[in-house]
Amino acid sequence: MSVYLSIMRAIKFTFQNILRNFWLSFITLTIFILTLVTVNAVLFVNVVAQEVLESVEERVEVTIYFQPEATEDLVKSAQGYLRGFGQVRDVQFVSAQDALDSFKERHGADEIVLASLEEIGSNPFGNALVVSTNSTDDFEFILDAIETPEYASYIKEKDFTDYEVIIERIDSLSSRVRLAGFALAALFAFIAVLIIFNTIRVAIYVHRDEIGIMKLVGANDWFVRAPFLLEAALYSLGAAVLMAIMMFLFLHFSQDWLIGYFGDSHADVNAYFVDNGPVIFLTEFGVLAVLSLLTTAYAMRRYLRV
């Protein structure tokens, strides 16, 4: 038999099967989609959790307060020195006057504090640098780096001690979220495998008599198998395409909601799915197709022994 003729007949029988078993096809496709919805929901939650954690990490800053006698030039030189490190994301200079103004603004309603300032008579604040790093792990390195003979004697205080506990907690939370996300994804992937496996087996079981009859009238194994394999591949493709459309619509219509809850992070969540969309689509389609093809071939084996 010519390969072309076989392929054309397999394609024809595939579409006949799908249309003439409409409800079975519909249910199979729906289950495939629901499985992908579950996997994508876990993925979405993981991405959002990561983005939120990173956003919190970005907001952690350490302030280095200098002695009042440290000149603006010296502090700006320290600023330049710190900016030279790759780990440093930004270093803001805060002048003594700015620090005083900011303090007054924050404690404007507290008369005792204001009275104390009046009692001192002069600006008790020195110049300061506000340092943010790419990762919270880098703070310790940066704060050690500033302890050079040139600057050490002018440093009055580093408020890292206050942040240390917060940073440790964020680090710990971050790794736990990553671990939990991975475990959850693995669990749902396992459930998805079982669901797909069972769905295909049920679909093939429904066709068991048909498979036997095809064999009895002289069909070889591949002629019987091909339409079922193509059907499984088409369900996988259909489910992956519909899931991608649903994900696009979800991200599009949930923009306001995401902005409301996550602020700037929402842009990163969207960007993640835009950047990784093709990879996610191909991976989901590929895994689903391989899984459903293997399951179909396995489920058909016993009914082909006629």
Next chain:
Amino acid sequence: MIRLTNVSKHYGPDTRALEHVSLNIKPGEFVSIVGQSGSGKTTLAKLLFAEEMATKGKIVVGDWDISKIARSQVPTLRRQIGVVFQDFKLLQRKTVYENVAFALQVAGEKSKRIRDIVPQVLKIVGLHDKTHRYPRQLSGGEQQRVSIARSLVHRPKILVADEPTGNLDTIHAHEIIQLLKKINEYGTTVVLVTHDRDIVNSLKKRVISLAEGRVVSDIQHGKYVLS
């Protein structure tokens, strides 16, 4: 045409469906294989189209020794033997036309030839006006005629009919037997497996009787002799 030499079929150590069966069927014969339930007649039919494999002995169909046929060769054998089943074995989601055409499609026949042959065969069995119906829309007799049409499209030299009238009323059963006789008159060897006394007696053709897996009689122009 068909030769069985000392054929046995065992299902495990305690179940012996056929025991030392030897018989020879010539080209163009119409042979009825009769026997009560459990006598081994359906097993014998299944051996002929390799749905079952013999435990011992030799089976030759045409010039082909199918006793040790390879799995990959079974489809080729089945395309050369027409088989009709008691439960019709039609593809329920294919139309009458598609069921018959399917037997040619699996053999790789070109579409044009299929379009030529199928209507002819459906005309022979009297279903040319019901080609687009699904099996569930047909009576039992009509479904069996589709099954016969499907078995004929290859123009097989042998037709094995396993209890083809088992699910039919007397009138439809008579129609099917007349059809099988007509096919036999065109030169096809027909092996009819049945336990219907009236049909066998009306045929007045060769009758092979089985009991407990053994051939107990083989009579030309015979009758149903088992009680």
